[in-house]
Amino acid sequence: MPPADSIVLLPPNRVWRSYTGGATLDRIAGARTPADSHLAEDWIGSVTLARNPGRDLPREGVSQVTYAGESVDFADLIASDPDYFLGAAHVARYGPAPMLLVKFLDSATRLHFQCHPPRAFARQHLDSPSGKTEAYHILGVRDGVDDPYIYVGFQRPPTPAQLRDWIERQDMAALTACFDKVPVAPGQTYLIPGGVPHALGEGIFMVEIQEPSDLVARLEFVRDGYVLPEAARFMGRDVDFALSFVDFNAYPLVDGESPFRCRPSQCRVLGPHSWQETLIGPDRTDCFRVCRTVLHEPVTKSEPTCAICTVTRGTVHLHHAGRRHTVRCHESFFLPAGIDALDLLPEDSAELLECFPAN
Numbered sequence: 001m002p003p004a005d006s007i008v009l010l011p012p013n014r015v016w017r018s019y020t021g022g023a024t025l026d027r028i029a030g031a032r033t034p035a036d037s038h039l040a041e042d043w044i045g046s047v048t049l050a051r052n053p054g055r056d057l058p059r060e061g062v063s064q065v066t067y068a069g070e071s072v073d074f075a076d077l078i079a080s081d082p083d084y085f086l087g088a089a090h091v092a093r094y095g096p097a098p099m100l101l102v103k104f105l106d107s108a109t110r111l112h113f114q115c116h117p118p119r120a121f122a123r124q125h126l127d128s129p130s131g132k133t134e135a136y137h138i139l140g141v142r143d144g145v146d147d148p149y150i151y152v153g154f155q156r157p158p159t160p161a162q163l164r165d166w167i168e169r170q171d172m173a174a175l176t177a178c179f180d181k182v183p184v185a186p187g188q189t190y191l192i193p194g195g196v197p198h199a200l201g202e203g204i205f206m207v208e209i210q211e212p213s214d215l216v217a218r219l220e221f222v223r224d225g226y227v228l229p230e231a232a233r234f235m236g237r238d239v240d241f242a243l244s245f246v247d248f249n250a251y252p253l254v255d256g257e258s259p260f261r262c263r264p265s266q267c268r269v270l271g272p273h274s275w276q277e278t279l280i281g282p283d284r285t286d287c288f289r290v291c292r293t294v295l296h297e298p299v300t301k302s303e304p305t306c307a308i309c310t311v312t313r314g315t316v317h318l319h320h321a322g323r324r325h326t327v328r329c330h331e332s333f334f335l336p337a338g339i340d341a342l343d344l345l346p347e348d349s350a351e352l353l354e355c356f357p358a359n
């Protein structure tokens with residue numbers, strides 16, 4: 001099927017989570033009374049199914065997108081012309097899936113201490129092509145949260161036997177004492193490889209970029225009165241299965257900074273005052289790539305692969321093949337691999353977060 005349009009627009013796609021949040025997402029969507037609830041995330045241009053045991057929504061997670069003015073299931077759209085949307089080399093290697101999951105995440109509360117399987121473990125033991133290495137690009141912090149933080153990697157690792165005991169007794173004081181708080185601020189980026197234990201602090205609004213799966217082992221079972229059902233704790237397996245992929249290394253902070261922080265490096269000049277920088281490159285992970293484009297004038301650019309792009313500041317007009325789309329702050333679009341060059345016209349100045357699958 002020849003593409004009827006060029007750009008795929010990615011409207012909000014709220015997904016139920018076991019923690020609470022989402023008031024910021026409500027506000028962005030223009031809700032009259034923004035409120036926190038269990039719809040704490042927005043999965044942007046997703047073909048990944050959410051694993052929410054007990055919820056009767058078989059397609060939860062998969063996005064309805066806007067293409068040529070029509071609302072369509074994103075997986076169906078890609079299947080209609082995988083080479084155009086994803087690129088022939090990508091399809092030959094991975095099949096008709098973007099191999100990428102991008103989310104807005106808006107936490108009202110600290111998330112459960114948790115750990116995700118690395119890709120090799122997921123392939124060997126979970127019959128999944130993807131694990132869940134994930135990255136956080138922090139966009140904002142709620143009013144009243146004075147010390148935004150994440151926990152990432154043990155600073156004082158327990159032994160596996162100790163951790164097993166604490167999980168079974170839910171001794172969260174002992175577990176928390178294994179971590180230092182890593183202070184975070186808007187504009188920062190962190191990569192959390194599969195296997196590394198972590199918990200996102202309360203009051204953080206961010207874009208999360210990750211391998212496309214919803215695989216998680218929870219080390220903690222109760223948050224704010226919600227008790228995780230057993231099936232949701234260790235992916236239907238047991239505690240020893242979860243412990244077998246936990247990274248027990250120590251990751252001390254150096255001058256208050258975590259080794260998981262990724263600092264930007266400029267990679268491409270796009271105009272006299274416009275550029276693209278790498279936030280997460282192949283030196284950090286082979287699971288995905290993340291860039292930020294800063295625009296101070298109209299720019300024409302092409303990319304070697306498809307991308308999920310989110311405007312993180314300002315407004316950008318996209319021109320391609322005689323069509324024009326306006327994308328405002330916190331709106332997103334999918335850039336098909338088949339697009340040769342795209343014109344980006346910022347209103348004054350703008351920033352884009354660009355997430356690319358592994359290539």
Ligand SMILES: O=P(O)(O)OC[C@H]1O[C@](O)(CO)[C@@H](O)[C@@H]1O
Nearest residue numbers: 017018019111112114200216218
């Ligand atoms: O274990 P919880 O608190 O339900 O959190 C799950 C969420 O945590 C994250 O892995 C972020 O750490 C999200 O991708 C995921 O939706």
